[in-house]
Amino acid sequence: MRPSGRATDALRDVSITTGFAHHAEGSCLIRMGGTEVLCTASVEAKVPPFMRNSGLGWVTAEYGMLPRATHTRGDREAARGKQSGRTQEIQRLIGRSLRAVTDRTAMGEMSITLDCDVLNADGGTRCASITGAWVALNLAFRHLVRMNVLKAVPLIGQVAAVSCGLVDGTAVLDLDYAEDSGAEADANFVLTDAGGIVEIQGTAEKAPFTEAQFQELLTLAKLGTTRLFAAQRAALEVG
């Protein structure tokens, strides 16, 4: 029995509210159970120096967590004067995930920055960030199409992410904080709606896991992301 009472292959309730940020070219507030992340996409008409004259666009991400998104208040990274290794790892992951489904040639030399800020945390914040950021990115591209800056949305497909883990020897989908902190192993899967793998990050801090177990986690992740792709599409239809 999971702490939340969910079945092993059940996602938490998902909701994606578009337009939460008033000024951003694209934005949404994604909720997965008690985890809430505000994702905004900001367009800039230039690329970073290392990309100039490449003909390619740039998509990158920044991630943050409000100090009291968690059970006990964490230090504000701006006050500490640096971002943690965890923060940097996550924002690099979000950026890579979105670039994997973006046609950067069709996009042309512009930059889009996805800001993913966690308002409430209950596990799975990096996965929710990726799933929500794809919606914000899509909305920003649609905005650019409406403004006649782009002819079509330069996205090759959808990308979404979910975490799976081994809890008391059982593979479960979409870990919340209570499960995550006690899991023997957990893995984040970033998958596309065409069935492709974009990123896999599997970690066994407690004890190594087997290939068979890993396969179970991947199967759950495919199931979970299928539902997330539907939620993304539904949000865009409304938005």
Added chain:
Amino acid sequence: MRPSGRATDALRDVSITTGFAHHAEGSCLIRMGGTEVLCTASVEAKVPPFMRNSGLGWVTAEYGMLPRATHTRGDREAARGKQSGRTQEIQRLIGRSLRAVTDRTAMGEMSITLDCDVLNADGGTRCASITGAWVALNLAFRHLVRMNVLKAVPLIGQVAAVSCGLVDGTAVLDLDYAEDSGAEADANFVLTDAGGIVEIQGTAEKAPFTEAQFQELLTLAKLGTTRLFAAQRAALEVG
């Protein structure tokens, strides 16, 4: 005629939604027109070193703005590695304002940190932060009373803040961004429900103003905060 169509002495629509942050001892999302600030109060059972053995509690604040709370994306302070002078000035102001209505002796040696994070900015973010932070602080104290940590809420009164300014020679209440950026002078007033003055910050970057003009701004501020005190009380009744 103001850009928003408001009368010179009209506040923007105010709403205060309590409990927005799931884990904080007290929290609210305050909206003043297009400005939205998430205020959380976090309790810690100790005071900073310079306060130890004083018998007094400590109330402090941190302030932040999400990168895309504004028209164009701003740098993330955590990524830049330091907080701006503006940020520090604001968080010091919020802290002083709340301490002015807190009975720190009755509170005993504990600390409460108010985090005010701007989700959407349309002028007046520091004032909205103070008004919302008082609600979050009150809720945190009520929580401590329920937990039998405190006997009563150690607040001497209510505190709220509003900005007023001279726009095209006219004194107006509660400036939004469009007005603020063109004002000849503006002032932030932090007042108590008992009619006391906690903080006044008046600034004339364009041209000095007169005593009579200053008096007009103060009169508007008293009017505005009276309404904010009512909104605070209404939010607490629901919360």
Added chain:
Amino acid sequence: MRPSGRATDALRDVSITTGFAHHAEGSCLIRMGGTEVLCTASVEAKVPPFMRNSGLGWVTAEYGMLPRATHTRGDREAARGKQSGRTQEIQRLIGRSLRAVTDRTAMGEMSITLDCDVLNADGGTRCASITGAWVALNLAFRHLVRMNVLKAVPLIGQVAAVSCGLVDGTAVLDLDYAEDSGAEADANFVLTDAGGIVEIQGTAEKAPFTEAQFQELLTLAKLGTTRLFAAQRAALEVG
């Protein structure tokens, strides 16, 4: 009775010695009682990026305190690797105050930086910095007139600052450290010789104050700055 034996409306002894810094285009050492601040004005033939092609000049300030300007030695900000919130708040205030009396169009695209470094501190360092910085700025403009860079000194008027406060319920002028640390409320007033208000920063950390009390403080401030304007003019006649 005030600790210094002064009347409630008496300034401390003021002296302004011009030319203290050998290399600066304008400089003075201002003494207000035991507070001594070295103010220098440095001219640069360009403006910061955000001002380019605006046709306007730029006036800004930096503030510092020598580690042993105070009773007990403070950390050197350069060694700590960052400026405190208080330092940033003060240098922003000095810059705004001087810009309010500068005709930046007549000045043309150049920058002047006012460095205000406290050699000895006994209360009122930010106010002494503003009063002294105006003299240094004036001297730098005179230098530019002599060099035929400017046709006339582009200053609209004089600006000076003084602090007033409520000590044991009485409004007093020009607080020294002994009074400042025990005041119920204190306010810094930045005024012009034409009777205009440039900045008001009133703070009640102990208890809110009334409008009537605030009015008393403002009356004292007008009295005090009248004397400071005379001291500024006298220093320039000698300089």
Added chain:
Amino acid sequence: MRPSGRATDALRDVSITTGFAHHAEGSCLIRMGGTEVLCTASVEAKVPPFMRNSGLGWVTAEYGMLPRATHTRGDREAARGKQSGRTQEIQRLIGRSLRAVTDRTAMGEMSITLDCDVLNADGGTRCASITGAWVALNLAFRHLVRMNVLKAVPLIGQVAAVSCGLVDGTAVLDLDYAEDSGAEADANFVLTDAGGIVEIQGTAEKAPFTEAQFQELLTLAKLGTTRLFAAQRAALEVG
């Protein structure tokens, strides 16, 4: 045909020279082709604050690259004043990998820090770091056994790492820099000699990959690490 002329399932030449650092409790210089990493293990008789009184030991890692380990000189991180996100990601990975095979209860409350410094880089530096760090850690534990601090080496097994990737559609083992920079996808596998999976980091920046491709990479990784386990054992016999 691979740039190096190797077969798709061939590792580069591996050598592990123990005792390279004179003062460390354990150390080795690991070479995988043109990649050379100096790994040292430093023992300290205490654990970090968050581990105190847990009865458990702590194993952590730091990673660095000499400025001219690469084709063109990189900035020195100490001079820039911060470690990159990549550096932090790698050192977190090394630490987790070693903790997964350490019996931290048997180790008792002490800390071991693995420093992995890249002297020459030709791809696969994080994998070489893990493989070499295990040898350094083992040597440090043997030293502690000889000193009668520990009764036995508290390692549950061997851990080693290798990267695999898809280059021109073909799965290849142990990418060097020339291959890595052009790969469609690459994955780092951290495996144990008992066949367990400790970490998997698979990334497709160019295009998503399939489950079948991922399976091929994992098969190569198992082959490669088998040889690395033998190299580790051989080095320890000599050392």
Added chain:
Amino acid sequence: MRPSGRATDALRDVSITTGFAHHAEGSCLIRMGGTEVLCTASVEAKVPPFMRNSGLGWVTAEYGMLPRATHTRGDREAARGKQSGRTQEIQRLIGRSLRAVTDRTAMGEMSITLDCDVLNADGGTRCASITGAWVALNLAFRHLVRMNVLKAVPLIGQVAAVSCGLVDGTAVLDLDYAEDSGAEADANFVLTDAGGIVEIQGTAEKAPFTEAQFQELLTLAKLGTTRLFAAQRAALEVG
């Protein structure tokens, strides 16, 4: 002919005014020609962690230059967020020089920090700092004797410093900025009144110099410091 018209073996005018800083246990303003340095000594009743329970006292120094002490304004180190290598080198030198003449056993476990802040710079600021810091240190020790904290001033002798250099092939004493910037070589000598050498820092950025030339510089330095020792004693008699 030297730019200043001085003979090759002539010091600039020296003056040492004690008590310039109101709060410090010892202080002086030292002037050597156009160079002016404010030196303060601050006593603290404890030593840094690495000195605890050694029975020895600690003497250390910090050095700074006001932004407009120089011909063109330099960045404020506090604003840049770090001290330059030059600053750190100088403050280490000052600290070592003073420790060399302090009986740290007689001093007991206390710390004295010498702050040397350059108000006006015209060459030789590090040497003036050392010469002035010794006076400030002596005054602080005398204060501690008067307070019955120490029985006697724990100084073994006097220490003073002067720079010498090769300018157009000629050895000259006490370089000012005009000479320093064009010298072929320059050397700073820190000497004691007993004829001992505490520090020598000789540098030939343009071309190597000979032993004979070095000997000439040393001879000049002994001459110059003899006069500085007299100036130190004279200042203390007045002070």
Added chain:
Amino acid sequence: MRPSGRATDALRDVSITTGFAHHAEGSCLIRMGGTEVLCTASVEAKVPPFMRNSGLGWVTAEYGMLPRATHTRGDREAARGKQSGRTQEIQRLIGRSLRAVTDRTAMGEMSITLDCDVLNADGGTRCASITGAWVALNLAFRHLVRMNVLKAVPLIGQVAAVSCGLVDGTAVLDLDYAEDSGAEADANFVLTDAGGIVEIQGTAEKAPFTEAQFQELLTLAKLGTTRLFAAQRAALEVG
């Protein structure tokens, strides 16, 4: 008797292995007894901003020590976020020493950065860095001659460095760590093969030393560097 059993005028065993870094234009690993420093020279086709259009080249250095080069592990400077004063002092010394023997006019507008990274430390690391860096610089210049970028190696002569010190009243050559930590005085000499003095840094933290003692140290240094010049030449013949 010295701890190492060496005669007072004996260097430690010296070896210089060229080509240790695979990618650098010039490199060597220099060993002086237990001290090992990896020196690399990196060429860049531009000079820093302050040198542009001067027609001169630029030679600079950076210095680092691996965390476990020493008996007990030191903090990683990249992790601490800043370089120590000692590090900065050393890298400035290395840069000046090499510039003193470089014909920067013949070199033309290019930069060469010497990275000196200590792999194992047993005293004298800054001297070994200078001696090794000269070899790396020479090799880089030879590379540029082979590439037809330069016509000839723009070096005026050889430069090498050695430390000497007073240990128990006796002058000894080339201090190792055991001697260095107990020396009454020590001095680093940077000399040229033509008998010129480039840098002298003599320090007496324990007690001042005499001119005669200083002369003894200089005599030893000339003897020692003569042997180091031979080792440099021998390494280049092989390299």
